[in-house]
Amino acid sequence: MENAMFCYQCEQTLGGKGCVKSGVCGKNPTVANLQDVLIHELKGIGFYGQKNLEKGLKIRSEINKFMVDGMFSTLTNVNFDPTRFVEYVKKAEEIKEELKNALGEIKNVPEAAKYKAPDTMEGMLEDAKHVGIMADEALDMDIRSLRELLIYGFKGMAAYAHHAYILGKFDDEVNHFFYKGLSGTIDDSLSVDDLFNLNMELGKTDLKCMEVLDAAVTSAFGNPEPTEVLITKKKGPFIIVSGHDFKDLKELLEQTEGKGIGIYTHCEMLPANAYPELKKFKHLVGNYGGAWQKQQEEFDGIPGCILMTTNCVQKPKESYQDRLFTTSIVGMPDCPHIDEVNGKKDFTPIIEKALELGGWQEDEAEKRITIGFAHNAILSHANEIIDAVKGGKIKHFFLIGGCDGARPGRNYYTEFAEKTPKDTIILTLACGKFRFNKLDLGTVAGFPRVLDCGQCSDSYSAVKVAGALAEAFGCGVNDLPLSLVLSWYEQKAVGILLALLSLGIKDIRLGPTLPAFITPNILQVLVDKFGIKPIATPEQDLAAILGK
Known part of the structure; x- marks a missing residue:
């Protein structure tokens, strides 16, 4: 027992x-x-x-x-x-x-x-x-x-x-x-x-x-570029790469070149499609599926393989356990593991398995989304953004990002994004973006209303952008027309929250629930010092943020 x-x-x-x-x-x-x-x-x-x-x-x-x-x-x-x-x-x-x-x-x-x-x-x-x-x-x-x-x-x-x-x-x-x-x-x-x-x-x-x-x-891979990414399936053998590790992805792309295998990113690997040194591989087809918590449904019985490079793995169903491969830190009993030997990984087992499975039998009707708005891409248009804010074309920025999860209350983030005014911009990052990144929310002042900054580590991009805007307007970050609405699931989100608080950023809205390990006394300190707030409803939070 x-x-x-x-x-x-x-x-x-x-x-x-x-x-x-x-x-x-x-x-x-x-x-x-x-x-x-x-x-x-x-x-x-x-x-x-x-x-x-x-x-x-x-x-x-x-x-x-x-x-x-x-x-x-x-x-x-x-x-x-x-x-x-x-x-x-x-x-x-x-x-x-x-x-x-x-x-x-x-x-x-x-x-x-x-x-x-x-x-x-x-x-x-x-x-x-x-x-x-x-x-x-x-x-x-x-x-x-x-x-x-x-x-x-x-x-x-x-x-x-x-x-x-x-x-x-x-x-x-x-x-x-x-x-x-x-x-x-x-x-x-x-x-x-x-x-x-x-x-x-x-x-x-x-x-x-x-x-x-x-x-x-x-x-290693160049600065991300605004890129349209295919989010539908193409006929043929395939390998889906999940997690966060671009080096593993690049090695796999090199080893599969010319073999007739399509490589798809999944979840937090989506931003890889915007990096010049990765998107130059023509068999990097696009992105498959949504956030990590849907993998048991999305991977169920698929005629291809999955490579898990870092966190976000769930216990696989029997229908795909034999085709889910782990590497690096990731471990799952009864799933094949690929080790690094002398600084290299041999992906032959997963390549052979993908070819054996045969892949999808037909193409899906094509759909694409735009990604690649890390700090370098956004700040290259800083003057246009500043002019649009000064001219009243862009009224507010929302950073809606963080981890996704399966709890029902997470539809808040979809509804919040849908209800943001048309003269506002949404910055997003991490897998929380899958709640709304396939919605067509239009453009404002010549920019897509949703600017995908990348992985959760690209919170650094959001900080860089906020700092540059604050400098341009001669104010503090807390004085910008910028609101942070964050979702958390695991411990990277905890580290990011501490990073934001260490910068003195205030009035962050956090959900869908508050951490169980935070006592009422410690929560009160965070509320008093930083104005941290649990999310309410999209309507209430938007009204409070925009002063309506």
Whole structure:
């Protein structure tokens, strides 16, 4: 019989309180508890790593990368394979000992850092009872809340740091903050104010991390260009690529060239179609499907393959389990996995499977949408946008973005977009855009009313655009005719929210529900300091924003 679990890191956690028998995401208690042990180990690594840095000792780049990948592996919908977590925990124990031994004798070591993980799954699962989120029942609720907020922000930032690492880019400021921040989650001397400040510091660091990732992606694949993307099917064998990793997509495109296989993006990979170094491949056909939570329906029995490159995977139905391939951080029991060997991946197994399945038998009537409005594209038209605002043609900007999910209340974002006035522009990013990105909302002042800025990491683009507009108008970002209406599901959205708050951005509307890990006291601080608001109805929120 499996152990109990407790997890409340995502928006759809059971009853808005916490998953205790199994995850709504599909995560079973074995995986959940192994993840708890891994996080506990990473906190210990944080403590010893921070002590190494304070002594001026250098930490090996492999350890920095492990911290990033270890945190990312526990993010919602990434890895469901218990055997992979056992290996992560074993590796974490080795790294912790290495960092500890480099220090010699030290005093005042937290009990969490002294912890030594067993080397068997059974032992780890037994220990999980004592290291999980609710293990210390006497812990102050607000302290726990801010510690968990910090940990979830780290999981989100780890995703972006991982993507940058894949492209050979990293930043020591970002790497070093993992040690400082995680060490802070086991430091009983830190007050509520101390932990709040650490969360704001994480927000600033996450913004830096997104900047590093933006530079890595654009240097590798060019700046996104406004591009019309096919969203319907073409006859022939195909592979659908989901997740976020453009490097995997490019390697697959190179290995499938001339083989008669169409490559489709899915969900957060949609923006790939706008990058010059990717869209030059003629067999990058377009985008298939919508947001991640519809995959069990959209992939059901398809005559082609799916490659999951990062998070957003769901437990597959039997009808496509044999054709869903994972790679990198992603893990799913009983699904084939493609490893990297000497810096390269051999996609032959998925290519052969796609050819064997044969693909779609006929073309669908063509439909297209326009994407590719990252900061470079938008700011190249900054003068026209500024003139249109000054001339009264554009009255307001809405940033409607974030994670999508299956909760019924998410139709709010569709209705909100539909009800925005025709003299306004919608900036959007992340998979929340699938709620409205196929609607024809027309144009304003020569621009499409919906400007797709890209993936969730392209929140950096939105920040750049807002900063440039504020500078042009000689005001602060909060004084712009700009409103943020965000949806959240998992931990990258937590990191992005902290990044926005660290910039002092106010009056953000957040939904469809507020995080279960935020206590009433901490929520009140966020309301008082930043004016955070839960979404109401589209009509009420639009009236409040536009002063009607």
